[in-house]
Amino acid sequence: MMSLETVAKRARVSTATVSRVLNGVDVVKTSTRARVMKAIADLKYHPNLHARSLAGAVNKTIGVIVSNLDNPFFLDVYRAVESDCHAEGYEVIVANTLYRPEQLAASVRMMIGRRVAGLALIVSEMDEGIVQELTEGQMPVVLYDVGAAGGHVTKIRVNYRRGVERVVDYLTTLGHTDFGVIGHHSGLAPISERCNAVLESARASDPRATVRQALDADGLEGGRRAAADLLSAGTLPTAIICVNDIMAVGALLELRDRGLRVPRDISVTGFDDIELAKFCYPALTTVNIPRDQVGHTVFRSLAVGAGAGDALGREFSVNPELVVRESTGPARASAI
Amino acid sequence: MMSLETVAKRARVSTATVSRVLNGVDVVKTSTRARVMKAIADLKYHPNLHARSLAGAVNKTIGVIVSNLDNPFFLDVYRAVESDCHAEGYEVIVANTLYRPEQLAASVRMMIGRRVAGLALIVSEMDEGIVQELTEGQMPVVLYDVGAAGGHVTKIRVNYRRGVERVVDYLTTLGHTDFGVIGHHSGLAPISERCNAVLESARASDPRATVRQALDADGLEGGRRAAADLLSAGTLPTAIICVNDIMAVGALLELRDRGLRVPRDISVTGFDDIELAKFCYPALTTVNIPRDQVGHTVFRSLAVGAGAGDALGREFSVNPELVVRESTGPARASAI
DNA sequence: GGCGATGCTGAAAGCGATTGCATTGGGCCT
DNA sequence: AGGCCCAATGCAATCGCTTTCAGCATCGCC
Known part of the structure; x- marks a missing residue:
């Protein structure tokens, strides 16, 4: 590989000068600068960035x-x-x-x-x-x-809690009091915070609110299964709150397969606002960070x-x- | 920042030895190795990768x-x-x-x-x-x-051409002869190759095939507008071939808005098989690279x-x- | 004509690693 | 005891660049 020195030799200057040209610092005579630039071009020289950040102080x-x-x-x-x-x-x-x-x-x-x-x-x-x-x-x-x-x-x-509150408040104003939650025990703090927040917000919004949980699976298929669980267990919630969009889409799929209409029969929400949320059918109400x-x-x-x-x-x-x-x-x- | 030398000094060895310990090469006496490792841990030393790739021959x-x-x-x-x-x-x-x-x-x-x-x-x-x-x-x-x-x-x-052929052949076996193409003039070779391939494959499949083009916009909204153009221009094709999935989804949206049922009234295909293709409604028939x-x-x-x-x-x-x-x-x- | 200021350039000291070669010292052989 | 060998370690050159400091013309000015 080539180095500054190769260029310097070819341009008949010192490496210091080449470096100056390269970095546009100091004043270099126009004719010298031209010679150096020509040498650089001729040799197709590319400075070694490792050497540069080793020598230089700042690392951008x-x-x-x-x-x-x-x-x-x-x-x-x-x-x-x-x-x-x-x-x-x-x-x-x-x-x-x-x-x-x-x-x-x-x-x-x-x-x-x-x-x-x-x-x-x-x-x-x-x-x-x-x-x-x-x-x-x-x-x-x-x-x-x-x-x-x-x-x-x-x-x-x-503030995940706040995000969840927004969802619950919004659903409450639409008349919902009977919620299902789809989430999972991943040990990931952001997820469990969301799960817990649903419970608390729902009670805060309306003391009579009921919340059923399905927290045992992850991913699209997990959402699907969780929705199935919720459906088969006694009365149907009027709204299903999912802790992320992927699971919500899974739930949507399952509901559609079972002949339920969203949102007429049941409402569904997600969390994260991934691109898919915009394009799935029906487009998902969700929470955006x-x-x-x-x-x-x-x-x-x-x-x-x-x-x-x-x-x-x-x-x-x-x-x-x-x-x-x-x-x-x-x-x-x-x-x- | 710390350097090899700092570690070396603390472990009362030379930098060469520290380097050897670090890279697991050569033989270093067990007791020496232990001293060095302790020094490294004590100082929370991390080797400078710039220096390493400058000095070393290989760059992985x-x-x-x-x-x-x-x-x-x-x-x-x-x-x-x-x-x-x-x-x-x-x-x-x-x-x-x-x-x-x-x-x-x-x-x-x-x-x-x-x-x-x-x-x-x-x-x-x-x-x-x-x-x-x-x-x-x-x-x-x-x-x-x-x-x-x-x-x-x-x-x-x-082989984009081959991909397009697959689509056209498949549609032909389903009885389609009247195609619409949604694409764009981006100057991107892969895209124009796809556009052209549609024309040629269609003619090759069935000499009576007709192909209408809408090639003036890009992205989701572009697909939407292109679909609108196709709809408003005389008779409706029986199948719309899009050069990428995003535009296909746009087309789907527009068709839905206009009350057309996919695939009963009209078929739609995409290209690329992005994640969205799986989840949009109806799920998109497309081409995967x-x-x-x-x-x-x-x-x-x-x-x-x-x-x-x-x-x-x-x-x-x-x-x-x-x-x-x-x-x-x-x-x-x-x-x- | 002498002198400092000014403008350009070069020499060389690092930056933090790797590595070939030199050195050391103990064990073993004769 | 003397010589050798080999394992273990140190020395110092090197990688390609930046940057400080010094040097050398050239210039204007008194």
């Missing part, structure tokens, strides 16, 4: 670790970060853990090894040990839904160089918003 | 450039590559160009700068200059749907170290498969 790249790029939530957050960063000349490197803790650890090590300027952990399989290690360290960090803010760590917390808000916060916390960095060390709370579509309507009057 | 990371991670096709290919690579201890770095040629160029420069072991370009906005430069260079490269194989460049080409096949080929071409690399320099042709779902059925007998 930030790291983002997410659970799974498949999940549109993580993808959107990542893209928001990326777009902000590119606008300011930062690079982003992303890693996904596939929800595996040991992969999380490996990714963190990798990011530290790359000496990123800052690191954002937007994952659901959070590991306490890692959180602590990062908190004790020096590197600017953004933690999502975990840990504590202060110093070099920014915390973003999502403002993803670009999360992304922008990450950028503002980590890109300390770029006039940003004002957000570092603070705690941010993001409030989910209700998105009303077609899968919800007034409670039916009578049993089916 | 490969680069993947895609047009847009939003697009499930690109995402799936990327994930297939990543999973293969991680299994063999390779890292993957990904860049998306958002379909912008200048971003493509920047990403290529970045990858070269990082001295990746190999580079895969899976983009639709291909730039001839870049292809040529890469072809003339040294680095192992995988090109998707462009360029020529040989030496250090692997080519993957997708085997993504993991593409991903595995990338890995086998680029990860020359890992017992792979046998695929480098060859040309691979991947054949799309027809995926029949619910949006297609027998041609209706009479005009509506």
Whole structure:
């Protein structure tokens, strides 16, 4: 491979001068600059970025670790970060853990090894040990839904409870008092928070409200089975609240197969507002977590160089918003 | 930040020894190794990967450039590559160009700068200059749907024509002879190849076949408008072939709004088999490009170290498969 | 004509690892 | 006891770049 020196020799200058031309710093005589640029072009020279970030002080790249790029939530957050960063000349490197803790650890090590300027952990399989290690360290960090803010760590917390309240309140005003919940015991805090919040919000809204739970499966098929369980167990709820959109779509499928009309016979809600929610039939009423808000916060916390960095060390709370579509309507009057 | 030397000093050994412990090479006395490991743990030391890849000969990371991670096709290919690579201890770095040629160029420069072991370009906005430069260079490269194989460049080409033939043949056996095509003039070769293939396959299947085109818009709304155009122009086709799934979904939406039943009144097909195709209503009959096949080929071409690399320099042709779902059925007998 | 200021360029010291070669010291053979 | 060998470790060069400091013309000015 070629190096600065090759270029320098060909242009009959020192490596220092080539470097200056490359970075546009200092003043280089126009004729010299031209000679150097020609040499660079002739040789198709590309600077070695490893050497550059080894030698240079600043490292304009930030790291983002997410659970799974498949999940549109993580993808959107990542893209928001990326777009902000590119606008300011930062690079982003992303890693996904596939929800595996040991992969999380490996990714963190990798990011530290790359000496990123800052690191954002937007994952659901959070590991306490890692959180602590990062908190004790020096590197600017953004933690999502975990840990504590202060110093070099920014915390973003999502108020899931509030999101659930929005759903329940909305359904209550439509006359619903008889709810079913579809969720799962994954041990993931965000999910269990949602499950619990349904119970509490429902009671808060209306003391007579009933809530039936089906919490034993995950994914589309899980939603389907859970819906089936709810249907076969005595009277039918008038509304089914699902802790994520995928399960809600599964429920929709099952209801359709059983000849129930949504929302006339029964209302269904999801959580997350994935793309599918817009296009499934009927389009899903759900809860949206403002993803670009999360992304922008990450950028503002980590890109300390770029006039940003004002957000570092603070705690941010993001409030989910209700998105009303077609899968919800007034409670039916009578049993089916 | 800490360095090897810090660790070395603390463990009262030389940096060479620490390096050996770190990499598990050579023989280090057990007691020494223990001392070093303790020092590493105490200091929470993480090796600087830039320095490592500068000093070391081998660089076990490969680069993947895609047009847009939003697009499930690109995402799936990327994930297939990543999973293969991680299994063999390779890292993957990904860049998306958002379909912008200048971003493509920047990403290529970045990858070269990082001295990746190999580079895969899976983009639709291909730039001839870049292809040529890469072809003339040294680095192992995988090109998707462009360029020529040989030496250090692997080519993957997708037989779109064949995919379209599958669709048209299938519809023909269902009795369709009156087609509408929804596509767009994007200048993207894969898209125009599909548009053209429809015309030719239809004529090949049945000389009396008619094909009406609506090629002026893109995206979901574009598909919607194109469907509207097709509807308002004289007699209705019995089948609408869309060049991608997004536009097909748009068409479905428009047809539904106009009171047409799919597939009873009219059949609709897509292309790409994105996730949405499975969940929209009715589920879309479409064409799937085997993504993991593409991903595995990338890995086998680029990860020359890992017992792979046998695929480098060859040309691979991947054949799309027809995926029949619910949006297609027998041609209706009479005009509506 | 001498002198500091100014503009450009070069020499060389790191940055943090890897690695070939030199060194050391103990065990074993004769 | 002397010589050898090999295991274990250290020394120092190297990778490709940035950056400080110094050097050398050239220039304007008194």
